[in-house]
Every structure is written in C-alpha cells, then in structure tokens.
Amino acid sequence: MAIVLHDLTKIYNQDTDFPITAVDAVSLTIGAGDFVAVMGPSGSGKTTLLNMMGGIDRPTSGSVSIDEVDITGLADKDLVAFRRDNIGFIFQDFSLLPVLTAEENVEFVMQLQGHSASECARRAQELLREVGLEDRMDTVPAKLSGGQQQRVAVARALAPRPKFVLADEPTANLDAETTHGLLDLMQRMNENKGITFIFSTHDPRVIARARRVIVFEDGHVTEDRRQ
Amino acid sequence: MIVRLAWRNVWRNPLRSGIMIASMVFGLLGCLFMVGFVEGFTASMLENAIRDQTAHLQIHHPDFLLNEDLAAWIPDAEELAEKIRRTDGVQGVAVRQVVDGMMASAASSRGVRINGVDAEHEALVTGVADRIVEGGGLTDDARRPILISRRSARRLNLRVGSKLVATFSDLHGEVTGAAFRISGLFETPASGFDETNLFVRRNDLADLTQLTQANEIVIRLRDGSQLDAISPRVRELIGGGAVLRDWGEIQPVLKAMLGSMATSNRILISIFVLALGFGIVNAMLMSVFERTREFGVLRAVGMTRPRVLALIVLESTFLGGIGGGLGVLVSAAAVAVVGRLGLPLGAMAEGLGSFGADAVLYPSVPAATYAMVLALVGVISVFAALYPARHTLKKRTSEMLAERH
Numbered sequence: 001m002a003i004v005l006h007d008l009t010k011i012y013n014q015d016t017d018f019p020i021t022a023v024d025a026v027s028l029t030i031g032a033g034d035f036v037a038v039m040g041p042s043g044s045g046k047t048t049l050l051n052m053m054g055g056i057d058r059p060t061s062g063s064v065s066i067d068e069v070d071i072t073g074l075a076d077k078d079l080v081a082f083r084r085d086n087i088g089f090i091f092q093d094f095s096l097l098p099v100l101t102a103e104e105n106v107e108f109v110m111q112l113q114g115h116s117a118s119e120c121a122r123r124a125q126e127l128l129r130e131v132g133l134e135d136r137m138d139t140v141p142a143k144l145s146g147g148q149q150q151r152v153a154v155a156r157a158l159a160p161r162p163k164f165v166l167a168d169e170p171t172a173n174l175d176a177e178t179t180h181g182l183l184d185l186m187q188r189m190n191e192n193k194g195i196t197f198i199f200s201t202h203d204p205r206v207i208a209r210a211r212r213v214i215v216f217e218d219g220h221v222t223e224d225r226r227q
Numbered sequence: 228m229i230v231r232l233a234w235r236n237v238w239r240n241p242l243r244s245g246i247m248i249a250s251m252v253f254g255l256l257g258c259l260f261m262v263g264f265v266e267g268f269t270a271s272m273l274e275n276a277i278r279d280q281t282a283h284l285q286i287h288h289p290d291f292l293l294n295e296d297l298a299a300w301i302p303d304a305e306e307l308a309e310k311i312r313r314t315d316g317v318q319g320v321a322v323r324q325v326v327d328g329m330m331a332s333a334a335s336s337r338g339v340r341i342n343g344v345d346a347e348h349e350a351l352v353t354g355v356a357d358r359i360v361e362g363g364g365l366t367d368d369a370r371r372p373i374l375i376s377r378r379s380a381r382r383l384n385l386r387v388g389s390k391l392v393a394t395f396s397d398l399h400g401e402v403t404g405a406a407f408r409i410s411g412l413f414e415t416p417a418s419g420f421d422e423t424n425l426f427v428r429r430n431d432l433a434d435l436t437q438l439t440q441a442n443e444i445v446i447r448l449r450d451g452s453q454l455d456a457i458s459p460r461v462r463e464l465i466g467g468g469a470v471l472r473d474w475g476e477i478q479p480v481l482k483a484m485l486g487s488m489a490t491s492n493r494i495l496i497s498i499f500v501l502a503l504g505f506g507i508v509n510a511m512l513m514s515v516f517e518r519t520r521e522f523g524v525l526r527a528v529g530m531t532r533p534r535v536l537a538l539i540v541l542e543s544t545f546l547g548g549i550g551g552g553l554g555v556l557v558s559a560a561a562v563a564v565v566g567r568l569g570l571p572l573g574a575m576a577e578g579l580g581s582f583g584a585d586a587v588l589y590p591s592v593p594a595a596t597y598a599m600v601l602a603l604v605g606v607i608s609v610f611a612a613l614y615p616a617r618h619t620l621k622k623r624t625s626e627m628l629a630e631r632h
C-alpha cells in the first residue's frame with residue numbers, strides 16, 4: 001500500500017484578488033506501515049494537506065493516489081464510500097457523537113459499511129479492550145476524559161479496517177501524560193497491526209516519536225527525514 | 228443506528244424539544260377545540276333541524292313545491308305511508324296536511340304555517356311532542372287543540388288555555404278559519420321555526436279546508452347516515468306521482484352552511500399545522516446549524532448525503548410526531564371530557580338560537596379529523612427538515628469540519 005501525492009496544490013480564493021496557496025505542488029510517497037508526522041507552524045497548510053489525502057477536500061491541481069486509485073478522480077458518492085472503507089480519521093477535538101456510547105461510536109462506521117449488529121458489537125468491544133476502555137463501553141463521551149475520548153476515537157478510526165489513519169493534531173487538546181499514553185497506543189497499533197498513521201502536530205514530543213517527519217512550511221515540504 | 232441516533236438527537240436539548248412539543252400540544256389543543264366547537268355546533272344544528280323540522284325525507288306533490296297549494300295533495304298518502312313504514316331503517320312516517328295562514332289573538336296577528344298532524348305518528352317523526360314546555364299535546368278528547376311556540380305565545384300575549392283564531396284558505400280558495408284552544412306551548416332551539424309554525428290535529432284542519440287528503444309525508448330514519456341507502460328504496464315505492472326530497476334539498480341553506488363550516492375547519496387546521504411547521508423549521512434550523520461540524524465528521528467518516536438527509540428528516544419527524552401525537556391525545560381527551568359534560572353557552576345561546584343549535588354545546592371531533600391532523604403534521608415535519616438539510620448538505624465536508632462552535 002502506498003499513498004502517492006503528485007504535484008498536489010490547493011489554492012483558496014483562487015478567483016479573487018488574494019488567492020492563498022495553502023499547499024504548493026507537493027509530491028510525496030508514504031509507504032504502508034509507516035508512522036509519519038507532518039509538522040509545521042500554524043497556517044503552513046497541514047490540515048489542508050491531510051484533508052486532501054483523506055479525500056475530504058479536493059485539490060486545485062495534482063493528484064492523490066491510494067493503492068493506485070486516483071481518488072481525485074472519484075465522484076462524490078464514490079469518494080464517501082472510499083473514505084468509509086479505507087481511511088480512518090482522528091480529530092483534534094475527538095469529535096465523537098455525544099448521544100452515542102463509546103461502543104456505539106465505534107460501531108457506527110461499521111454499521112454504515114453494512115456489517116451485522118453482532119459483528120459490529122464484537123469488533124467494537126474488542127477494539128475498546130485494546131485501547132484500554134473495556135469498562136467504559138456504555139459511557140457517553142461527555143463522561144469520559146479527553147484522553148479516554150481520544151482512545152475511543154482511535155478505536156472508531158480502526159473499526160472499519162482502514163488502510164491508513166489520518167490524525168490532524170490528535171494530541172493538541174491533551175496534556176503531556178495523556179499525549180504519551182495516546183502515542184503509545186498508536187505506536188502499538190502501528191507495530192502490531194501494521195496500520196499506517198499520518199498525523200500533523202506542533203508538538204516536539206510527538207515529533208520525537210515519529211519514524212518519518214515531514215516538515216511543512218508555507219505549503220512546501222522543507223524537510224523530509226527518517227529517524 | 229440512524230433511527231437511534233435521530234431519536235437521541237431529539238432529546239439532546241430536552242428543554243428546546245420540550246418547549247417545541249409543548250407549543251405543538253397547546254396549539255393543537257386550541258385548534259382542535261375550535262374545530263370541536265364548530266363540529267358540535269353544526270351537529271347540534273343539524274340534529275335539531277332534522278328532529279324538529281324536516282326529518283330526513285319528505286314527500287310532496289310536484290305542484291306543492293311550486294306554490295304550496297293545498298290542492299296539490301299526494302294520492303293515496305296513507306297507503307304509501309304504510310308501505311314506507313315497513314321499509315328497513317325507517318323509524319316513523321307522518322302524514323300531514325299543511326296550509327299557510329294567519330294566527331290572530333286580540334293583541335296581534337302573524338303569518339304561520341299550520342301543520343295538521345296525527346299525534347301518534349308524528350311523535351315517531353319529529354320532536355315537537357318532546358319540546359312542549361307548558362301544557363300538553365294534541366289529545367283526542369279536547370276540542371280543537373292547538374300547539375304554538377312559547378315565543379309566539381309571548382308575542383301574541385297568549386297562554387295555555389287561551390283561544391287563538393287561525394285563518395287560511397280552504398280547498399276552494401275561500402277564506403276560512405276557526406278558534407283553537409292552546410293545549411300546550413313548545414320551544415325548539417330554532418327561533419325562526421318557532422315563530423312560524425303551529426300544530427293542530429289533522430282532522431280538525433281537514434274539516435275546515437274540506438280536503439281529506441294529505442299534502443305532506445315526513446319520514447324519519449333510525450340512522451341518518453343511512454340516508455343515501457334508504458332514499459332510493461323509498462323513491463321506488465312512491466312512483467311518479469310525488470317528489471321525494473332529503474333534508475339537504477329541503478333546507479339548502481343549512482346544508483351549504485354545514486359544508487362551509489366543514490371547509491372552514493379544514494382551513495383552520497391547515498393554517499395551524501402550517502404554523503406548527505414553521506415552528507419545526509425553526510427548531511430544526513437551530514439544531515442543524517449548531518451541529519455543522521458534527522455533520523462534517525459524519526460525512527468524513529463515510530455517511531452519504533442521502534443518509535444525512537434521512538437523519539435530519541427522522542429527527543424532524545420524531546419531533547413533529549411526538550408533538551403531534553401528544554397534541555392529538557391531549558386534545559382528544561379534553562374534547563371527550565368537555566363533550567361529555569357539555570359547554571353551557573349562557574348568554575350566547577340566545578343569539579345562536581336563530582341558527583337552531585342547543586344552549587349547551589357538546590364539542591366533538593371526528594376520528595378522521597384527528598387522523599388528518601396527524602398525517603398533516605407528519606408531512607409538514609418532513610418538509611420542515613428539507614430546508615435545514617439542504618443548507619447543510621450543500622456545504623463541502625472540509626468547510627463543515629472547519630466550523631467551530
């Protein structure tokens with residue numbers, strides 16, 4: 001599996017007098033099983049880049065191919081299905097559905113995929129055990145701590161068996177200790193299950209844990225190193 | 228899962244949903260009470276008109292319909308009446324001789340219709356016998372008894388036992404008349420009817436008009452809703468010599484009025500439900516707009532537009548369904564209670580008397596109306612979801628995710 005970005009460009013407000021080039025002709029390849037941090041100052045274009053990789057936003061030009069599928073060419077409807085089946089998302093603010101319990105949140109995407117209720121429940125419980133929340137399955141997000149909510153979010157992202165997980169500043173709302181706990185978890189999933197993680201961050205402690213660091217500035221990749 | 232999600236989303240802001248539901252309940256209560264009031268009023272008006280005045284069906288000679296001519300009598304009226312009495316669903320058939328004339332006391336005189344009736348059969352057909360408020364009915368032993376309304380008695384300054392002179396033309400066009408003695412006073416809720424009708428024995432009248440035949444046959448059915456089924460059978464018995472008319476043809480104004488009240492009820496309900504619909508639109512707009520980011524997350528993790536639409540429509544339908552359902556339940560209970568106890572109209576009754584409705588109103592709402600309200604609320608709930616849903620769904624997922632609250 002590989003994610004191949006070719007000449008990827010995003011220009012906001014293109015038709016106005018003040019176009020903003022958030023991502024500027026980026027070409028990158030991310031291999032299967034990698035653990036990648038995209039770092040850069042605020043406004044450098046990290047979110048825009050991740051959104052295009054995840055098929056949430058469409059590039060102005062260039063392409064994103066995932067396992068040879070050029071997702072920039074997919075129709076909206078097919079893109080939604082592609083996201084659902086191939087990409088897991090983790091958000092900075094956790095973004096769990098507040099009216100569903102932890103288990104239901106994890107089951108949700110699997111149900112959209114059309115799995116049976118028992119299959120969804122089985123896998124959701126298994127994943128929640130793996131993220132250490134076996135005793136919180138029936139709890140709603142408001143009654144979970146930030147770290148616990150983000151663990152549920154990790155379980156939700158993994159539930160549909162995606163090819164890779166995109167996380168836009170997943171630790172920005174967590175304290176130092178919880179950040180490490182979450183990184184341990186993501187690393188374990190990466191190492192044990194071979195799931196590719198791509199996350200953006202400002203946080204040097206998070207960067208230190210990545211295997212590959214892509215430094216982003218002003219829409220350009222200024223540094224791309226392995227550590 | 229979408230259903231569960233929609234249901235829980237409705238209760239996410241219990242105060243807001245509660246207020247919305249309460250406003251629907253009170254709105255429907257008010258609206259359905261109005262409808263029940265009008266329905267009760269018209270039902271009472273119709274019931275009284277049929278009971279006291281027209282009965283369900285009447286038979287006349289075709290010429291009688293043109294000029295109420297005494298000579299336009301119905302051939303073999305008694306025989307025909309007897310045949311009709313044997314028809315299924317017929318409660319009673321009265322044979323009458325009616326003539327227009329004047330009634331006069333020492334004080335004044337007025338134009339009236341003089342109904343020559345046969346008390347025994349009349350009792351099964353019209354309710355005047357039950358409407359006697361003073362004195363008694365047209366008994367056989369009295370000499371020329373007459374029933375007049377309490378209203379007329381007051382105007383003419385008469386009381387039970389007083390003499391009253393009725394004048395009219397006989398079969399040959401000669402003016403004739405006689406003194407009658409008031410045996411009783413009646414009062415129906417219809418003041419107009421009361422002022423223009425009096426009742427005497429048919430044979431007393433026949434002696435004076437020199438016409439033995441009858442010129443009116445009045446039929447009362449056991450169940451008014453069977454009218455359309457029974458009238459063709461009665462029409463068959465009549466043959467060509469006479470004309471059968473139902474209450475609607477006899478009192479077209481009443482029929483038109485009932486029709487227009489039914490229409491105004493439907494309009495009232497539609498306007499109310501439309502207003503409720505705007506309330507739901509408002510509630511849904513607030514609820515959907517403040518969740519833009521959440522919908523963005525749903526789209527990101529793989530929820531298609533039709534599913535998001537379904538979610539919003541379901542939420543709206545749940546909200547409308549709970550409000551509408553509860554509103555109809557509460558209204559039905561309230562209308563049933565008041566419909567049982569009755570609503571005294573008090574001073575208003577006098578004014579409404581000209582419509583012929585009772586002084587105590589029993590509001591009632593047909594089950595079909597409740598069903599219609601529920602159906603309309605359901606439809607409007609779906610429509611109420613469309614605008615907020617469209618507004619959200621036309622946004623790009625990345626835009627929705629960028630939104631912060």
Ligand SMILES: Nc1ncnc2c1ncn2[C@@H]1O[C@H](COP(=O)(O)OP(=O)(O)OP(=O)(O)O)[C@@H](O)[C@H]1O
Pocket residue numbers: 012013020021022040041042043044045046047048049629
């Ligand atoms: N919808 C938009 N319309 C116009 N400009 C936008 C839009 N979204 C982002 N931008 C601009 O594009 C540039 C990159 O934004 P982006 O959100 O990708 O940066 P980021 O690296 O994620 O920043 P942060 O670290 O603050 O999250 C910024 O200059 C931003 O103002």
Ligand SMILES: [Mg+2]
Pocket residue numbers: 046047048168
């Ligand atoms: Mg960002």
